[in-house]
Amino acid sequence: MRVPILNGKLPADLLVTLGTDAWGRPVRLTRAAGASLTRLSLLTHLPVGPTTIADSYRDYARQERYWDDPPNAGGLAARPGTSDHGWALALDLRGDLLAWATADEPTMNAHGWFRTIAAELWHWVYDQTRDQHQTPESKDKPMPLTTADLYQIRVVIADEVAKLLRNAEFRLARNQRKTDTPDPWTVVLPAKDGLGPAQARDWLIDARVDVARLVEQVTR
Incomplete structure (x- = not known):
């Protein structure tokens, strides 16, 4: 059975390997991006390798x-499931x-x-639709989904939604101080490392947007 396509969980047969990066990991991209x-x-x-x-x-x-340990990415990591690296x-x-890319x-x-x-x-993203030098052989082919694939995708989406909600609940509970107000959006949260009421509300809204994007990405 084919593995359903999901950000960060791409089937190996959709990727090409072009040497290793600065950390010794394989340089892997889609076929079109690799070409x-x-x-x-x-x-x-210039070679594709550790120096580039x-x-x-x-x-x-x-x-x-x-995402869990921001220093690993300089505090700039995207939420899991949303990074262009995952595609x-x-x-x-x-x-x-x-240096060459920046200059030209x-x-x-x-x-x-x-x-x-x-x-x-340093971060560059490939857009096949705007590549003026691609050949028919290098284009990524759409991967048709079977009924079994769609079922697996629904299972994965349900798991990701559960993770998002658990993460939201954890962050709010971790930062919430005792309050007499019954309104969960007006709780007082520590300023040094927590979310304020408005930020907490925005974070959950962002989480819902992430879920909607996830559904769109894996079903289109």
Whole structure:
């Protein structure tokens, strides 16, 4: 049975490996993104390896570690299940390739790579629809879903929703001080490391948005 597609849990047969990154991990991308990176390597005469790539595909477990321990990602990690790294479409560049990409952003864009986070100059995301140099052979093919796949996806979504809610309840309970008010949104929360009432409300709204995006991503 095929594994249902989910951010950070992509089937191995959808990925290509192109050497190793600065930490000794395999550089893995979708076929189309990998083909584009190979073309860039040939264009720049720079290898795909430890001196040029800091990160690529990031599985769900590693994204969870980054999210739970922000220093691992400089406090910039995306929530698990929402990172472009989890779709094998993002690269964190370093060294000469980062310097070249920064100096010649139009060429990167023409090959389908775009900076999507202003604060992360090293972070580039591939958009196949905007790659002007792709070939028919390099395009990612859509993966049809069977009834069994859809059932498994529903199970995974239910599990992710439960995790989001447990996380929300934990964060609110951890930060809540005793209060006489019956309104859960007006509780007084520690300022040093907790969420204020408005922030707590916004966080739960964001969690609901994350769930909606998750459903859209795995069912489209």
